[in-house]
Amino acid sequence: MPETKPRLNVLLAGPRGFCAGVDRAIKIVEEALKRHGAPVYVRHEIVHNRFVVENLERLGAVFVEELSEIPDNGRPVVFSAHGVPKSVPAEAAGRQMFALDATCPLVSKVHRESERHHARGRHILLIGHAGHPEVIGTMGQLPEGSVTLVEDAAQAETVQPPAGEPLAFTTQTTLSVDDTADIIAILQRRFPDLVAPAKEDICYATTNRQAAVKAIAARGAELVIVVGAPNSSNSVRLAEVARRAGAARSLLVQRGAALDPSIADGCTTIGLTAGASAPEVLVEEVLAKLATRFELAVEEVVVAEEKVVFRLPPALAAE
Template sequence: MDLPPLTVLLAGPRGFCAGVDRAIKIVEEALAQHGRPVYVRHEIVHNRFVVERLESLGAVFVEELDEIPDDGQPVIFSAHGVPKSVPAAARARALTFLDATCPLVSKVHRETERHYARGLHILMIGHAGHPEVVGTMGQLPPGSVTLIEDAAAARAVEPVSQKLAYTTQTTLSVDDTAEIVAILRERFPDIEVPQKEDICYATTNRQAAVKAVAERAEFVVVVGAPNSSNSLRLREVAERGGAARAVLVQRGRDLDPSLADGCHTIGITAGASAPEVLVEEVIARLRERFSVTIEEVTVATEDVVFHLPAALRRRAAVG
């Protein structure tokens, strides 16, 4: 039986960014150098496939440091960053630790500290409870940062000081953040702005790519985890960008291919913590029901690479 034709637009860039790639390599290299187990505080990145693969290699994921025994094995902090209290607690226990915080998140941490040192109160645009937000706010004493989650909060906020700076989570919607920033700058004309955009290049590129796909697609599939901020934003951007419907799935088996029935063209993208093998699973799932033609839609080429921490590089060189 002939299968109905379906054109699949693959958004590019998609999937792993340099920060995610570095974080995963830190766990792999730590296992290679230190052996099993290597402990990881929180999910190294927000993707269960990645986490389960690393578990199979010997990584043990914990929520807090007090779950880690005193066995001399290292602990790794996730790509999202941690409050200053976490490395302080690790030092107090003489734990060996490796920091897999994305360098672009670390940039936000240092920028926030510089603003605070100059006597500014920080307005942080981000989502309450997200590990990156918790980590960034945890760089400073309590009360030094006010969280702004949306445009309504930006209109309503009454900061404790008029000497202000703003910073943002790196994985937000570019369009939503622009609206919030415009409100803050109108209300507080003297507010200090980031020296360079805080929303990372990977988030910006993936949202631009999914927009380019969504304007041509009737339906968009975003491959990513439900607790991944950048993946959730891709689904929202796809719907706003013109797709009649967009869904988030973790992998191929989670997709109901009948959702594409009646469609001529659909789009696929992947969040920054989703490996390409999961995109391939989704395509394979669609091929069970359709005769699929693939078209790449690329809006940017990425060549960013972040180096491993110096401690791992030194040991690898010696080995």
């Protein structure tokens, strides 16, 4: 008789995977390729997921880090979902490039908010991670020295913004909800007149995915597997949230091929989710890999329904 596989309960987080901003960004590249043919240039990874990037490369997208790498051949150039400093569209305009902006509208909201604070004479405390493209883009909306980056609670306790200037804060959209709340509380204690955003900057998708991970950890998941890239801020945060919410272990994997299913040996219940830039096919890959070793009982744990859709830029809207 064939050997019986051990049973493994898999709690599948919902929502998980693509958010509206990522979906829109990918569609912008795909639609540009359909209308204008290859190549279509993309500045920076359109979203932080190698599977997505490689699929678009096969269709004819060419990824570059700077506009200087793109020849003056009239081909479209797309700015990534993370947003770019103002110097980038200015350079594109100076070279008369056909530019398409795939910046997530919720990141653009932070940009406009920062500009309004600056126009009212406020110095901005930006809560985020140094070097992340979204942070670089947000800081690049304003003159140098207008924004001070605060990365963690320790920096919040010691940061010294310019004396005598009124203050406001904004945040990167993909942070840990709990960590950010702690940082904001410290800043508000130190600077009682600190102006907050009209609406929270952490996006709905980040908030919902973290809430879903907390829910599966609360259901007794001993291990939480997060499908996502190591340079994806929201995916890394999901792994952190899982551990803090009670999971003994969490693991970030890029796809099923990278997973050793024996990682779940000895577990009764595990959780599975995906960052906002990871497609559902990669979740299915992980389930298939686990099924080679276990008899899976999959249950979806849904904490929110997402119906947000963002329109394509006018240059690509349906004719």
